[in-house]
Amino acid sequence: MATVAxxxxxxxxxxxxxxxxxxxxxxxxxxxxxxxxVQSIELVAMxxxxxxxxxxxxxxxxxxxxxxxxxxxxNVCKEQGVDVEE
Amino acid sequence: xGKAKKSHPLADATRPNLLEDVFPHTLPPLIRLNGPxxxxxxxxxxxxxxxxxxxxxxFISDTTFRDGQxxxxxxxIDQMVHIYDLLSxxxxxxxxxxxxxxxxxxxxxxxxxxxxxxxxxxxPECTGWIRAVKGDFRLVKEMGLKETGMLTSxxxxxxxxKLKFASRKACIDSYCEVVAAAFEAGxxxxxxxxDITRADIEGFVLPFIDRLMEMSEQxxxxxxxxxxxxxxxxxxISYPGAQLPRSIPKLIYKLNRECGVPSDRLEWxxxxxxxxxxxxxxxxxxxxxxxxxxxLFGFGERTGNPPLEGAIFEYIAxxxxxxxxxxxxxxxxxxxxxSIGLPIxxxxxxxxxxxxxxxxGIHAGGLRQDERIYNIFDTExxxxxxxxxAITDKSGADGVAHWLNEFFGLKGEDRINKIKVHKLARWVxxxxxxxxxxxxxxDKELEAKAREFYPEYWxxxxxx
Numbered sequence: 001m002a003t004v005a006x007x008x009x010x011x012x013x014x015x016x017x018x019x020x021x022x023x024x025x026x027x028x029x030x031x032x033x034x035x036x037x038v039q040s041i042e043l044v045a046m047x048x049x050x051x052x053x054x055x056x057x058x059x060x061x062x063x064x065x066x067x068x069x070x071x072x073x074x075n076v077c078k079e080q081g082v083d084v085e086e
Numbered sequence: 087x088g089k090a091k092k093s094h095p096l097a098d099a100t101r102p103n104l105l106e107d108v109f110p111h112t113l114p115p116l117i118r119l120n121g122p123x124x125x126x127x128x129x130x131x132x133x134x135x136x137x138x139x140x141x142x143x144x145f146i147s148d149t150t151f152r153d154g155q156x157x158x159x160x161x162x163i164d165q166m167v168h169i170y171d172l173l174s175x176x177x178x179x180x181x182x183x184x185x186x187x188x189x190x191x192x193x194x195x196x197x198x199x200x201x202x203x204x205x206x207x208x209x210p211e212c213t214g215w216i217r218a219v220k221g222d223f224r225l226v227k228e229m230g231l232k233e234t235g236m237l238t239s240x241x242x243x244x245x246x247x248k249l250k251f252a253s254r255k256a257c258i259d260s261y262c263e264v265v266a267a268a269f270e271a272g273x274x275x276x277x278x279x280x281d282i283t284r285a286d287i288e289g290f291v292l293p294f295i296d297r298l299m300e301m302s303e304q305x306x307x308x309x310x311x312x313x314x315x316x317x318x319x320x321x322x323i324s325y326p327g328a329q330l331p332r333s334i335p336k337l338i339y340k341l342n343r344e345c346g347v348p349s350d351r352l353e354w355x356x357x358x359x360x361x362x363x364x365x366x367x368x369x370x371x372x373x374x375x376x377x378x379x380x381x382l383f384g385f386g387e388r389t390g391n392p393p394l395e396g397a398i399f400e401y402i403a404x405x406x407x408x409x410x411x412x413x414x415x416x417x418x419x420x421x422x423x424x425s426i427g428l429p430i431x432x433x434x435x436x437x438x439x440x441x442x443x444x445x446x447g448i449h450a451g452g453l454r455q456d457e458r459i460y461n462i463f464d465t466e467x468x469x470x471x472x473x474x475x476a477i478t479d480k481s482g483a484d485g486v487a488h489w490l491n492e493f494f495g496l497k498g499e500d501r502i503n504k505i506k507v508h509k510l511a512r513w514v515x516x517x518x519x520x521x522x523x524x525x526x527x528x529d530k531e532l533e534a535k536a537r538e539f540y541p542e543y544w545x546x547x548x549x550x
Contacts, residue, residue, distance in 0.1 A: 038511045041483045045508040057503045 001085045004051075004077070005070045011046045012066060015039060025067030033066075047073055053080050104458070114463045117403040119372075125326050125335050132339060136372045139404050144371050146397045147353060147379045148173060148186040151198075152215045152235075153391055154381035155189075158428065163194060165426055167201045169382070172419050174207040176394075178410030181209035182401060183394070184377065187235055190214045190225040199229055213276070218260070220267040227271045234273055235314060236264060239280035240291050258294050265298065269305045276312040278355070283321040287330045287340060295345040312351040313341060314379065317366060320359030320389065324369035334366055338373040353377035358389035367392035368400050382419055383430055383437055395419075395436045413468045436469060443474040444485075445526070451484035454504075477527045479518035483511040493529075493536055494547040502543070509539045 002010070005025070013020040016033050029035040035043065044060045047053075047069070053076050063069050077084045109115050121137035150173070151166055161169070170186065177183025188202075189195040199212055214234035216222035226234045238261045239249065251257040261277070268275035277298060285291050295313065302310035315337060323332045330336050334354070341347045354370030354377070356363045367378040384393035395416045402408050420430055420437035432440040442465045444453065452459035453473055466472040475481060475488040487507045496502060513535055517523045537544045 037482050038508070038515050041504055041508045041511060044505050048505065055505070057505050060505070 003085045004074050007050055008047070008066060008070050008073060011050050012043065012069075015043050015046055023066055025065065025070065027066050028064050029066070029069075030064070051077055051082060051084065053077055053082055109458075109463075111458050111464050112467060113406070113408070114399045114403045114468075116406050117400075123326065123335075123372075125339070127336055127339055132343075134335065134339075134373050139372060140406065143350065143376060144401070144404075145184040145377050146177070146182055146394060146401065147184055147377050148210055148381065148394055149215075149355070149379055149391065150186065150381045150385070150394070152187045152189060153355075153386045155385075156387045157385055157390065161426075163198045163201060166198045167205070168422065169419065170202040170210075171205055171207070172415050172422065173210055173382075173394075174205070175412050176398065176415035176419070177209050178408075178412055179208075180410040181211075182398070182409055182411050183210045185213050185233075186210040187213045187215045190216060190222075190229055190231075190234075196225075196229060199231075218264045220264055223267050223271040223273055226268075226273050232274055232308075233276055233312070234268070235276040235278050236268070237280060238264075238277040238294070240294065241281035241285040242290075243284060244281050245290070254290050258290075258297060261294070262297055262301065265301055265311060269301070269309055272309070274309050274312065276314055276353070278314045278316050280316045281318040282315050282337065283317045283332050284319065285331050287337065291331075292340060292345060295341055295347060299345055299347065310351065312353065313347050314353040314355050315341070315370070315375070317354070317356045320357040320362060320366075322356060322362065322366045324362065324365050334369045335373045338370060338375050342374045349374050349376045353379055354392075355379040356392050357387065358384060358391070363390065363392045364396045364400070367397060368404075371400075371404070383423060383428075383434065385428070393435075399436065414470050417469045417471060440474075440476065442471060443476050445476045445478055446480055446485075451482070454484050454488050477514055477532060479515065481514065483507055486511045486514055489532060490536060490540070493533065494540075494543050496547070502540075510535055513539075 009020050009023050012018070012023055012029070012033065016035055016039060018033055023033065027033055029040060029043065040061060044055060048055055051073060053073070055076055060072070063072050074084065074086060108118060119136045119139065121135040122133040123136050124131045124133055126132070150169065151161070155161060173183055173186060188199045190199070203212055212231065214226045214229065214231045216226060216234055216236050218236045218238055239245065245251050245254060245257045249257065251260070265275050265277070279285070279291065282291060298311045298313070321332050322334050324334050326335065328336070338352065341352060342349060352375040354367055354375050356366045363384065367380070371378055378392060378397055380394035380397045381391040382394050384390035398411055398413065398416065402411060416436055423430060430437050432438045435441055442461055444460055449460045453461065453475065457473060461473040472492060474492060475485040477485055477489055483504045487502060487504045490507055490510060491501045494502070514527060517527060
């Protein structure tokens with residue numbers, strides 16, 4: 001099973017149309033990876049779909065970097081009883 | 087100048103102060119006035135206690151069927167009767183919309199008046215409108231009207247250039263003969279002082295008013311002359327310090343306090359040639375004129391008259407209460423006007439299709455959090471019109487979410503959050519980025535997409 005970080009990177013690459021190898025944990029979704037307003041919404045929606053979770057809208061949209069998203073999603077998965085590979 | 091003279095310490099707070107005593111949201115924002123206003127007139131300071139407006143019996147009169155109709159194709163009898171019926175509902179049982187005036191010249195004019203009166207409404211009272219011709223009182227009398235407006239134009243543009251009187255005295259004598267004929271017929275004359283904001287106030291208007299007041303003293307109170315101040319060309323100015331003949335405060339002062347015309351016999355009639363029409367009407371109210379003459383949606387000669395619906399919201403804002411007014415009738419009247427082919431601009435306040443529609447995503451975001459941020463008042467309660475979002479490339483996911491929730495009628499916890507609208511938001515963006523679209527997206531298109539992307543909601547909320 002792929003880790004949370006790998007799955008986050010794959011979703012990010014697909015939604016933002018950037019090569020996965022170019023994505024780093026410290027990258028900001030908007031400033032470094034160029035996510036526009038609707039793409040930020042799509043990212044959250046795709047993370048929910050990927051992990052089978054529901055995230056708080058405001059909290060999820062306030063996550064700025066890839067690394068922070070990995071941590072945030074890991075916590076939500078734990079809270080919602082979803083098994084993931086860390 | 088430019089150097090700070092007083093420091094202003096921050097009133098720090100952790101909870102918002104939404105100033106709800108002024109912005110109750112369930113009513114239009116209230117107008118709180120601190121009186122008195124001082125205006126210098128003839129070199130002396132004169133006080134106007136504007137704070138008495140809350141208790142003064144001010145009213146709205148209507149000329150939708152007279153001035154309002156002069157700028158439009160004629161209404162049919164049935165249309166006028168329906169509008170009259172709605173005007174009555176709008177003004178409510180206290181008669182905030184107190185009077186409306188009718189032409190009396192044609193068979194249709196008279197049939198309309200009869201049919202309106204057959205409805206049995208107390209308000210608006212029906213009055214007439216005639217030329218300043220003695221013989222015309224026969225029409226007023228035959229129709230059983232108690233009051234009629236009559237033209238008594240007062241600028242030299244009218245007295246000499248239009249009406250060709252030999253002198254001002256000859257003009258006043260002629261007008262007074264007609265007023266005497268009105269008294270004789272038992273009809274109250276309402277003298278329409280056309281073009282007063284371009285007249286010689288001291289040299290013509292005030293001597294004429296003095297004569298009218300003398301004549302009025304000889305007849306019962308219910309026949310005494312009313313005065314309509316007609317700002318025929320929209321030249322009136324509301325600012326303190328403006329000079330006669332354009333100053334509304336000074337005009338009202340002269341008639342009210344120098345000539346002694348009581349406030350309840352003074353009426354303001356404006357035109358919108360300089361975009362001042364609504365505020366000029368409100369100013370007349372404040373300075374002692376009890377009645378403001380209006381038309382529905384401001385339809386009227388050239389640029390129009392004070393819009394009735396604007397006066398309605400001004401009235402509520404000044405009084406702090408709806409006073410029996412049924413504001414929902416405004417929306418019904420607007421729909422009716424559109425249905426009979428009279429266009430109301432999209433962005434027209436209170437009645438245009440888009441008056442409370444935002445196109446900016448950032449505003450839609452605000453609306454989503456708290457409607458009060460970007461809605462002037464509770465437009466759903468007062469006008470049956472919840473705030474809307476028009477969808478364009480600027481709407482963002484907030485705008486799309488707002489539209490979708492309104493469409494499905496979802497409130498509170500049931501509302502679809504921004505994350506869940508991503509498919510529709512993407513489709514919208516692609517319309518512009520990928521398809522090169524330049525127009526707003528219609529509700530019909532969005533409805534089709536809502537059905538496609540959210541079948542479970544469609545089934546639950548649109549098919550139920």
